[in-house]
Amino acid sequence: MKKIGFLSFGHWANHPSYQARTASDTLLQSIDLAVAAEEIGVDGAYFRVHHFAAQLASPFPLLSAIGAKTKQIEIGTGVIDMRYENPLYMVEDAGAADLISGGRLQLGISRGSPEQVIDGWRYFGYGPAEGETDAEMGRNKAMQFLDKLDGVGFATPNPYPMFPNPPGLLRLEPHSAGLRERIWWGAASNATAIWAAENGMHLQSSTLKFDENGKPFHEQQAEQIRLYKEAWKKAGHKRESRVSVSRSIFAIMNDQDRFYFGQQGGSKDQLGYIESDKRAIFGRSYAAEPDQLIKELEKDEAIKEADTLLLTIPNTLGVDYNVHVLSSIIKHVAPGLGWR
Template sequence: MKRIGFLSFGHYGTGRGSKTNTAADALHQAIDLAVAAEELGIDGAFFRVHHFARQQGAPFPLMAAIAARTSRIEIGTGVIDMRYENPLYMAEQAAATDLISDGRLQLGVSRGSPEPAANGAADFGYHPEDGESVADMARRHTATFRNAIAGAGVAEPAPHAYMGGERLLRIEPQSPGLAQRIWWGAGSRSTAVWAARQGMNLMSSTLLTEDTGVPFDQLQAEQILLFRDEWAKAGHAFTPRVSVSRSVIPVVDDEDRMYFGLRSQAENKDQVGMIDGLLSRFGKSYMGDPADIAGDLAADEAVQAADTLMLTVPNQLGVAYCTKMLENIAKYIAPAIGWTPATA
């Protein structure tokens, strides 16, 4: 079954035409958009997480608020930068949010992308151990977090604590099933293979930090194939989820043409450039006539290989515009990739 969700970068600021002038605007509108998306039959509401930026930096209050206003839609992140996280406190927040949502949390985590701060994780109080890189530290934090949400004991009890025979205290609350709903944001084929070995679902975005000269969708489809092959070798006890992200903007009226008409020709092709010191391939945007987009997405090898498609939304254009965009995608484009609206 193919699923689609929206992915919001959560930007706010007083730029020209912005409907999210403040952080409060962005947060309240994110909740309203999730409610509207659920009514359209969209399957997921996902949010980027960035620090020291005018974006969403603390996703759990937002996701808990969405959980309280909705009943079906999946709620998640894409992705939490684990360099910045206290893994045990995060485990408590994640479990509590998952319980509020009745098991709808889908958490994307990763080493993270470049942030505005030169060494933001250190400013948060986190430093690599001897011989570690910051990427190693992120993976260590992730392992501790996953261990905690799986119910393992993590803390020595005080002498007065009643343990009932257990040696170590576990974090509370616990939310059964959450451990199988953790996704690793993989930026390369090798990190996708690593994620499969660890037993995490795969979240792949609109760029890969490598380039072999083939179109982006083919490179990403290869990444997915390698992930699934490694998962089968590892013999994990559940079937993994795989998501890819795409920028999909149907241009159907004058408002769409005003915002995106001139951009569609320039951005409807792959780009190759440097990010974080690595030669990277960026996937093209899909903008223009809905029928053309439907055909192009149906031919996108990675979209076809994944079970979940995340659609980036221009959140600063406001809830009404983003809802209209999602509705047009749901009506005219998503059926071409095998999607049908979810029901309560």
């Protein structure tokens, strides 16, 4: 069995072919899609976070709204850029969203990807300490976040408070027990995947990673996952780890599917650069009729290694079409691969 979720970047634009033309459209349609996805048996609703762009940016109001309108589906991010975050305030936001959803939050965080503006986190009031890189700043903020999620008191109480305090040091509220065990790290390299395992975070591996050995993307990603699992075991954690991978997968069921995605069939991995100097490999998309899709996906080593598959969706095409996209995979592809 494999958990299957969707991952939305939450785009919008005033384009005649788009169903999501405004931020309001995207937010409200995201809620509707999560509700509909739960009804057809999808396991997770995940959302990307990008700042300074016509895309979803502040995840907690959206996740809370989805949590209040659903019963079972996991809700999460893939990923929150920690360079932009106040870790303590984020503990409060995440705790509230998790409590509203009844403990279904699966929160993906990371050091972040190249953004729309230069050093965008500086506009949020943050910057690396002396001798610290922005990547190190992101990881250090992640460690602060994880530390405070444990719910241990750390703040000295005011001797003359507005309301009576419990004895001892105070923690952040609301505290959601168990959330610390549902934090994921988005890793683009083998080293950061190992670091995530050592620090007790689940692994999110996307459709790109640093090109570390020249092998095909799915083989490099599978190696990354195996290194992560080895590091998790070596760290001696008492709970099971989880790993998700993201893929663009479209079952061609009708002429509309063929019009939108037929040209993506047979696509290949691509090489490029992120942040101008880091060579990266980008995984291929899959688009074919169900029987052919099953044959192609059987060869994807990284999907085999992961317990969770996040299907990237074209959110601008609207709720109904994306339900069709997800339903086609759930009904016509997943059973043939033993995922359902």
